Amino acid sequence: MRTSSSRHGRGRRTAINAVAAVAVMATGTALLTGCGSDGDNGKGDAAGGEQITLRIGTFGSFGYDNTTGAKLYAEYEKAHPNIKIEESNVADGQKYWDTLKLRLSRDSGLADIQALEVGYIAEATGPAMADKWTDLAKTGGGDVGAFLDWKVKQATTADGKVIGLGTDIGPMAICYNKDLFAQAKLPTDRTEVAKLWAGDWAKFIATGETYKKSAPAGTAFHDSASGLFNAVISSQPVQYANAKGELDYENSPGVKKAWDTAVAAAKGELTAKLRQFDEKGTWNAAFKNAKFATVACPSWMTGIIKDQAGPENQGKWDIAAPPVAGNWGGSFLAVPKSGKHAKEAAELAAWLTAPAQHAKVFGVNGNIPSTKDTLTSAAVQDAKLPYFGDTPVGKIYSEAAAGITPAPISRWDGQVKTFLTDNGILDIEQRGTDPAKAWENVKKLVDDKIDQ
Amino acid sequence: MATSVRATSGGSPPPAGLRSTLYRLDLKAVPYVFVAPFFLTFAAFGLFPLIYTGWLSLHRVELGGSAQWKGLENYSSLATSEFFWNALANTFTIGVISTVPQLLMALGLAHLLNYKLRGRGFFRVAVLAPYATSIAAATLVFAQLFNTDYGLINTVLGWVGFDPVAWDSSKWPAQIAISTIVTWRWTGYNALIYLAAMQAVPQDLYEAAALDGASRWRQFLSVTIPSIRPTILFTVIVSTIGATQLFGEPMLFGGSVGISGGSGNQFQTLSLLMYEKGWVTGALGQASAIAWVMLLLLLLIGGIQTLITRSNHKRKKSGS
Numbered sequence: 001m002r003t004s005s006s007r008h009g010r011g012r013r014t015a016i017n018a019v020a021a022v023a024v025m026a027t028g029t030a031l032l033t034g035c036g037s038d039g040d041n042g043k044g045d046a047a048g049g050e051q052i053t054l055r056i057g058t059f060g061s062f063g064y065d066n067t068t069g070a071k072l073y074a075e076y077e078k079a080h081p082n083i084k085i086e087e088s089n090v091a092d093g094q095k096y097w098d099t100l101k102l103r104l105s106r107d108s109g110l111a112d113i114q115a116l117e118v119g120y121i122a123e124a125t126g127p128a129m130a131d132k133w134t135d136l137a138k139t140g141g142g143d144v145g146a147f148l149d150w151k152v153k154q155a156t157t158a159d160g161k162v163i164g165l166g167t168d169i170g171p172m173a174i175c176y177n178k179d180l181f182a183q184a185k186l187p188t189d190r191t192e193v194a195k196l197w198a199g200d201w202a203k204f205i206a207t208g209e210t211y212k213k214s215a216p217a218g219t220a221f222h223d224s225a226s227g228l229f230n231a232v233i234s235s236q237p238v239q240y241a242n243a244k245g246e247l248d249y250e251n252s253p254g255v256k257k258a259w260d261t262a263v264a265a266a267k268g269e270l271t272a273k274l275r276q277f278d279e280k281g282t283w284n285a286a287f288k289n290a291k292f293a294t295v296a297c298p299s300w301m302t303g304i305i306k307d308q309a310g311p312e313n314q315g316k317w318d319i320a321a322p323p324v325a326g327n328w329g330g331s332f333l334a335v336p337k338s339g340k341h342a343k344e345a346a347e348l349a350a351w352l353t354a355p356a357q358h359a360k361v362f363g364v365n366g367n368i369p370s371t372k373d374t375l376t377s378a379a380v381q382d383a384k385l386p387y388f389g390d391t392p393v394g395k396i397y398s399e400a401a402a403g404i405t406p407a408p409i410s411r412w413d414g415q416v417k418t419f420l421t422d423n424g425i426l427d428i429e430q431r432g433t434d435p436a437k438a439w440e441n442v443k444k445l446v447d448d449k450i451d452q
Numbered sequence: 453m454a455t456s457v458r459a460t461s462g463g464s465p466p467p468a469g470l471r472s473t474l475y476r477l478d479l480k481a482v483p484y485v486f487v488a489p490f491f492l493t494f495a496a497f498g499l500f501p502l503i504y505t506g507w508l509s510l511h512r513v514e515l516g517g518s519a520q521w522k523g524l525e526n527y528s529s530l531a532t533s534e535f536f537w538n539a540l541a542n543t544f545t546i547g548v549i550s551t552v553p554q555l556l557m558a559l560g561l562a563h564l565l566n567y568k569l570r571g572r573g574f575f576r577v578a579v580l581a582p583y584a585t586s587i588a589a590a591t592l593v594f595a596q597l598f599n600t601d602y603g604l605i606n607t608v609l610g611w612v613g614f615d616p617v618a619w620d621s622s623k624w625p626a627q628i629a630i631s632t633i634v635t636w637r638w639t640g641y642n643a644l645i646y647l648a649a650m651q652a653v654p655q656d657l658y659e660a661a662a663l664d665g666a667s668r669w670r671q672f673l674s675v676t677i678p679s680i681r682p683t684i685l686f687t688v689i690v691s692t693i694g695a696t697q698l699f700g701e702p703m704l705f706g707g708s709v710g711i712s713g714g715s716g717n718q719f720q721t722l723s724l725l726m727y728e729k730g731w732v733t734g735a736l737g738q739a740s741a742i743a744w745v746m747l748l749l750l751l752l753i754g755g756i757q758t759l760i761t762r763s764n765h766k767r768k769k770s771g772s
Contacts (some may be wrong), residue, residue: 098731128514279707282601415733422708427715430621441716448533449733 052341053084054348057111059096060089062167062331063365064352070360072352083344093117104132107338112345113352116164116332118154119414122245124164124334125157126411133163134335140346146355150406151370155332164332165353166370168300168361171400172234172326174204175297175305175388177290179316180219184211184293190391194321201232201261204323208270211293220272222265223283223292225429226421227276229262231296233417235326240417241410247450249416250443254407259420259439266429273429275422284308290316298328299368299397306387319391325403330370368397375401412450419445502747509740519737526741536742538717539725542627546702546721547695550631550638555687557639562646563672576647579640591633591704598629598705620706623718630719633701638694642687649683650676681764689757693750699723722746 155164208221236254287308358369383394511519598619713720730739
């Protein structure tokens with residue numbers, strides 16, 4: 001799946017997931033050790049050409065499954081009659097990763113293929129875990145050269161092993177509400193809109209000021225300052241880590257730019273003071289009630305807007321190019337070494353992430369592929385989204401993808417981002433904390449809570 | 453067992469020495485075998501985690517990594533961590549504003565239920581209903597009620613003319629909201645405990661008091677309260693322990709920022725801090741240190757309780 005919202009997954013997580021969260025807490029280790037840990041994959045006899053079951057662990061929506069996805073499992077099983085594929089899916093990306101870490105540490109309960117989110121890939125390739133994974137450049141016949149170079153680099157360990165094959169990436173645009181833009185006397189055509197802020201996030205803030213002057217009552221320009229922070233940092237060549245991959249958020253020009261932009265938006269009252277993926281559903285409800293005019297929009301966000309704004313708002317939203325191209329999210333498939341069928345699993349992972357399959361998943365689920373040729377293929381380039389008034393999403397997102405400058409990542413990125421957004425920006429936005437004090441508080445949190 | 457030894461040894465009885473050894477073994481060892489399952493389970497699921505947590509608290513540990521010796525550093529860094537003190541203070545304030553009204557209301561409820569009234573059984577079951585509700589379900593309902601933008605409570609406040617209260621992002625409103633959930637859940641439970649104690653109070657005391665012209669309220673203060681004092685002390689302790697371990701309510705009430713207890717840690721309790729350290733940032737050693745500090749705190753509270761009970765006993769004895 002694609003969001004890197006690190007503490008909590010994404011999307012439609014409301015009451016039910018909160019209940020699940022408590023269930024997790026209540027059952028504690030029972031869940032971590034028990035569920036899905038029936039580790040024997042080889043159900044048949046061990047002789048050659050035997051029947052085997054390959055288990056694949058995912059989170060969110062990868063779009064592979066046989067019911068709502070691209071039916072890739074059925075296709076693979078048909079071509080390989082001796083293989084049966086079982087997917088076990090967890091909704092919340094953070095809980096999925098916590099469980100996976102525990103299982104990796106004990107080499108038990110692991111699926112044959114495990115999906116990894118980009119927010120945790122630095123931890124997975126780090127010294128504590130690098131040896132737990134199969135080198136997919138050597139095993140399984142995956143064509144590493146087919147992927148975007150930076151995507152491969154993210155999943156490469158210090159000694160050159162490729163532990164994950166890319167699924168999707170998260171090139172980002174800005175989704176905007178045409179209705180609100182028209183009422184605020186802003187242009188509504190997507191090229192005109194993109195021109196308002198092209199090249200600089202400061203222009204985005206300036207557009208917000210213009211919006212505010214004649215904005216409809218009760219609406220804000222942007223959904224959340226923390227979401228804006230996330231969008232800006234995603235477009236920066238230097239983020240939380242230095243070139244060596246060490247955490248260095250305090251001196252990072254990218255963090256400063258994102259922080260200043262988000263603080264300007266919060267102080268200027270340009271945001272609806274929401275938190276993205278808020279479990280209480282306030283953020284979700286704001287889509288339907290048109291409480292804000294813009295939201296940073298990786299391709300997977302279009303699905304959330306469609307679901308939350310609902311059919312009555314069809315045609316009201318559109319997508320424009322972002323001020324600066326950035327990447328928000330994206331995942332990998334990795335194969336734990338300890339699995340009984342590591343070779344077969346690596347082959348399946350290579351097949352699932354091959355360009356042809358990327359194109360199929362894009363067609364069904366809208367995940368922007370991480371293979372070079374698929375990005376430029378007609379299937380992606382010509383793709384349109386009816387809900388957004390037949391916006392050429394494929395074109396917008398593949399252009400954004402071409403402009404992405406990958407930043408070095410560190411093992412602590414996800415955590416530091418949570419502190420910066422949930423305890424820093426959100427605090428300024430919702431509680432009016434002084435920005436300088438909020439920044440000090442973030443520094444204290446990082447020093448106190450990250451055991452480097 | 454004893455008989456079976458005799459039966460199998462049948463015709464040629466074993467030498468007297470061996471027999472008495474077996475007999476003694478039977479007498480001494482078998483009871484231990486019978487109680488062993490409990491102690492083995494306790495050792496595996498109670499004692500081992502306790503000791504292991506203690507060991508972890510002296511190390512720097514991450515899931516999947518190996519442990520490095522740190523000595524008491526995890527503890528000393530807690531002493532200087534403002535987040536720890538903040539969590540401790542929050543645990544205390546939330547504890548006080550939930551425990552005190554909860555127990556007072558429980559006393560009142562129990563007193564009412566103690567009267568002969570129609571449908572008493574129904575009311576007794578009814579007060580226990582909140583306790584039977586799951587924390588998750590109750591908190592979700594309250595989180596909706598207290599929702600700043602769409603919640604019923606702010607809507608009602610709006611009718612009366614008040615500004616909407618930021619129930620989750622302001623410190624005291626958030627703590628009060630959480631305390632409300634705790635109070636709602638536990639009041640009935642405590643009321644039933646008080647009721648049981650009140651029913652054991654001899655009726656003659658009330659009759660005597662009534663003859664002396666004491667009002668209902670006077671009877672409550674001078675007869676009921678002193679008679680059930682040990683029970684009150686018990687509920688205070690149990691509630692204090694519950695408040696110290698408060699976790700589910702703030703966690704769920706905070707929604708997406710529940711683990712950190714709100715954006716400014718304004719309602720982060722000790723348990724939440726421990727969870728955040730252990731599971732979110734992966735510092736298992738520090739999380740273990742917090743667990744041990746909580747255990748020590750509870751032992752301290754238990755110790756104080758014992759002292760109070762003892763002094764109570766003494767006072768009673770010297771008084772009578």
